[in-house]
Amino acid sequence: MELPVGITTLHLSRKSVYLLVLAVALIGAGGYSHVQQKQAVGDAVAVQATVDNARVERLDAGRDIDYEPEIEYTYEYRGETYTSEQVFPGPTIRTYSDRSNAQSIVRSYEPGTTVRAYVRPSAPGDAFLIRERTPWPARAVATGGVLLCIVVLAGLGSKHPGQYELRPEHEVRSPPSRTWVERNNERIRRLSKRALLVCFVAFWLSMVGLFFGVLSLSNSSARPVEADLLGPVGLPLLAGAAFWVGMILSLCLYGLQSFSRYRRLRRRLSEPKPPSPFRHPSRLVTILGTESDELPEYGRRVRVTGWAFLIATGMTAVLVQILYTAS
Structure with a gap:
C-alpha cells in the first residue's frame, strides 16, 4: 500500500497498516481523554456528597488481574439530586495491578460519611471525587506516537x-x-x-x-x-x-x-x-x-x-x- 504524504510517499506493508490504525486510535483516544480531564478539573466546583457504598472490584482480563476502586455516592447540585460512581475525572477508568493501592483509596470513603465531590456545571451528573488527572491519556499518546514513528520510518526506508x-x-x-x-x-x-x-x-x-x-x-x-x-x-x-x-x-x-x-x-x-x-x-x-x-x-x-x-x-x-x- 502506498500513502502519499506531502512531497513523499510511504510504502506500507499489511503490518504497517495495522500499526498505523492502532497508533491513530491511541493518539485520538488519549488526546480526547486528556481534553476531557483537563476541562473537568478546570471547571469543577466542590459539593458535599454522601458515600453510599465503597468496595474494590476485581477485573479479570485473561492472564492479567486489575483492581478498580468503586465508590457510589449521592450529592445535590442546584436543587437536583444525583448519584455517581466516578472516582477520577474524564471518561477513562483508573485501575491498579496491586489490590492494596485500590484499597487505600476505598478506605478514605467509608459508607455513610460526608465527603467532597467535584461537579462540572455543564455536566452535573458526572461528578468525581479525586481532583487529579489519570496517567492513561499521556501514556496512550506516547505509545501511539512511538508506533507512528515506527510506521513512518518503515514507510520511508528502502523496500529491501x-x-x-x-x-x-x-x-x-x-x-x-x-x-x-x-x-x-x-x-x-x-x-x-x-x-x-x-x-x-x-x-x-x-x-x-x-x-x-x-x-x-x-x-x-x-x-x-x-x-x-x-x-x-x-x-x-x-x-x-x-x-x-x-x-x-x-x-x-x-x-x-x-x-x-x-x-x-x-x-x-x-x-x-x-x-x-x-x-x-x-x-x-x-x-x-x-x-x-x-x-x-x-x-x-x-x-x-x-x-x-x-x-x-x-x-x-x-x-x-x-x-x-x-x-
Whole structure:
C-alpha cells in the first residue's frame, strides 16, 4: 500500500497498516481523554456528597488481574439530586495491578460519611471525587506516537534494506589491528548468552519466591504487607531487580559483540557500500520488521544487533518507570 504524504510517499506493508490504525486510535483516544480531564478539573466546583457504598472490584482480563476502586455516592447540585460512581475525572477508568493501592483509596470513603465531590456545571451528573488527572491519556499518546514513528520510518526506508551479498572473506583486506571485542568475539558471545539464560531463569525463580512470600505474609496477618528488605518479600524483590539488571547487561554485551561481527561483515560489502542502518533509522526499522529467513547473513546480523539493543533499552525503561513509581 502506498500513502502519499506531502512531497513523499510511504510504502506500507499489511503490518504497517495495522500499526498505523492502532497508533491513530491511541493518539485520538488519549488526546480526547486528556481534553476531557483537563476541562473537568478546570471547571469543577466542590459539593458535599454522601458515600453510599465503597468496595474494590476485581477485573479479570485473561492472564492479567486489575483492581478498580468503586465508590457510589449521592450529592445535590442546584436543587437536583444525583448519584455517581466516578472516582477520577474524564471518561477513562483508573485501575491498579496491586489490590492494596485500590484499597487505600476505598478506605478514605467509608459508607455513610460526608465527603467532597467535584461537579462540572455543564455536566452535573458526572461528578468525581479525586481532583487529579489519570496517567492513561499521556501514556496512550506516547505509545501511539512511538508506533507512528515506527510506521513512518518503515514507510520511508528502502523496500529491501539488508539484502546485500558479501564478497569472499579472502578478498577483503583485514585492518592492521583488531579491537579487544573482535579478538574475544566468540568468548564474549558464549558468556553473554549463558549469563542471559542464567539471569532469565533466576529472575522468574525470584518472582516465584516473591509470590509465596506475599502469600505467607497475607495469610499470617490481616495488615497490609510490608516489604522488609531482609524479609520474605524484600529479598526476592532485590534478587529480581538484580537479575533484571543482569539481563540488561547481558543483552548489551551480546549487542556489542554482535555489532563487532556486523562491522566485519560490512567490510565485505561491494563498493559503493550502502548507508549503515545504524545511522539511518528508517533502514534499521525496516530490517527489524523483516523475517530472519528473508534476509542474507548481513541483514540477519543487523537485525540481531538491533533487537539486542532495542530489548535492552525497553527493559531499562521498564526498570526506570518502576523505580520512579516506587519513589
